[in-house]
Amino acid sequence: METRRFARYRPDGGWEGIPEAEYKRQAPEGMEFRSVIRRELLTTGAAFHMRYFEIGPRGYSSLERHDHVHAVVCLRGAGRVLVGDEIFEVRPFDFVHVPADVPHQFQNAGEEPFGFLCVVDAARDTPRRVDPDDLAALVCEFPTPTA
Amino acid sequence: METRRFARYRPDGGWEGIPEAEYKRQAPEGMEFRSVIRRELLTTGAAFHMRYFEIGPRGYSSLERHDHVHAVVCLRGAGRVLVGDEIFEVRPFDFVHVPADVPHQFQNAGEEPFGFLCVVDAARDTPRRVDPDDLAALVCEFPTPTA
Numbered sequence: 001m002e003t004r005r006f007a008r009y010r011p012d013g014g015w016e017g018i019p020e021a022e023y024k025r026q027a028p029e030g031m032e033f034r035s036v037i038r039r040e041l042l043t044t045g046a047a048f049h050m051r052y053f054e055i056g057p058r059g060y061s062s063l064e065r066h067d068h069v070h071a072v073v074c075l076r077g078a079g080r081v082l083v084g085d086e087i088f089e090v091r092p093f094d095f096v097h098v099p100a101d102v103p104h105q106f107q108n109a110g111e112e113p114f115g116f117l118c119v120v121d122a123a124r125d126t127p128r129r130v131d132p133d134d135l136a137a138l139v140c141e142f143p144t145p146t147a
Numbered sequence: 148m149e150t151r152r153f154a155r156y157r158p159d160g161g162w163e164g165i166p167e168a169e170y171k172r173q174a175p176e177g178m179e180f181r182s183v184i185r186r187e188l189l190t191t192g193a194a195f196h197m198r199y200f201e202i203g204p205r206g207y208s209s210l211e212r213h214d215h216v217h218a219v220v221c222l223r224g225a226g227r228v229l230v231g232d233e234i235f236e237v238r239p240f241d242f243v244h245v246p247a248d249v250p251h252q253f254q255n256a257g258e259e260p261f262g263f264l265c266v267v268d269a270a271r272d273t274p275r276r277v278d279p280d281d282l283a284a285l286v287c288e289f290p291t292p293t294a
Contacts (some may be wrong), residue, residue, distance in 0.1 A: 004244060005230045005231075005235070005243065005244050005245070005246070006228075006230070006233070006237075006242065006243055006244070007241065007242040007244070008241055009238070009239070009240035009241050015240075015241075015242055018242075024194060026243065041218060041220070042216075042218040042240050042244055044265075045216050045246065045247065046195070046215070046216050046218065046266075046268055047194035047195055047269065047270070048193070048194055048195035048218070048266060048268065050218045050220075050266055058187075064200040066258060068193070069189075069192050069193050071188060071189040071193065071195070071197045071266075073188070073222075075220075075240060081153075083152045083153070084152075086152060086153070088152070088153045090153075091156070092156070093156035093162075093222060094153065094154065094155055094156050094162075095153065095154040095156070095162055095165075095188050096152065096153055096186075097151055097152050097153070097189055098152070099152065100190065100192065111172075113267045117196055117220060117264070119193075119195060119218075119266050120193075120195040121193055121195065122194065123194070
């Protein structure tokens with residue numbers, strides 16, 4: 001990966017030579033997730049990391065907060081994104097900015113994979129769980145899908 | 148822009164609320180370009196800047212080199228990208244990594260706009276022109292389109 005200059009995108013297969021990775025090694029209590037894969041496009045040689053995440057139907061990322069920001073561009077599918085006290089319905093190429101320390105979660109809102117690029121600082125803090133009471137104070141219309 | 152959390156993408160119009168900007172303020176000798184626009188998606192609060200460039204038919208970016216790297220994902224159209232001694236034919240979602248100090252240039256290779264995200268370090272050096280002799284030693288099949 002480190003010295004790769006080009007990676008061809010294959011619909012439904014990701015990028016040639018960029019393996020599917022675990023989204024997170026484990027899900028601490030209160031940071032559960034479902035049906036999320038991760039591909040790392042660039043993680044060396046710059047002050048940032050460029051990753052791609054894909055969430056399957058009825059899947060969602062961890063509800064979390066951290067000091068580093070996210071710059072996100074949707075590539076495929078339909079998503080619903082919680083950013084603090086706002087919820088955005090996201091479609092291809094829409095841009096989402098998650099500011100520092102704002103609780104956030106990404107959910108698939110359709111029947112095909114919801115995929116998005118997510119760029120972060122290379123040096124960044126570990127995500128923390130969001131206290132349920134804090135979340136309840138922010139928003140009441142963002143139910144986490146149940147199995 | 149700084150506090151924006153969401154920007155809807157409009158086909159052929161870019162993102163709502165994110166204005167079209169100049170690609171470069173000026174073109175020094177040997178760093179000419181044609182038909183390039185720039186949109187800045189995120190330029191504060193992180194160690195990186197996320198930008199979008201769109202090159203019109205028969206357009207091209209500056210042939211240049213610099214110490215900072217580029218992480219590029221094509222969003223639309225068809226491009227031809229010079230990265231040192233390699234040329235890549237680029238289509239939507241293909242990934243291009245321009246390593247440090249490698250001469251590079253982006254050209255539109257089709258009839259519709261060629262658009263791509265390009266992420267760079269927030270703290271970065273100024274692009275420099277590529278000496279024509281250096282380029283000739285690298286590659287001989289990447290003609291710059293003429294007017």
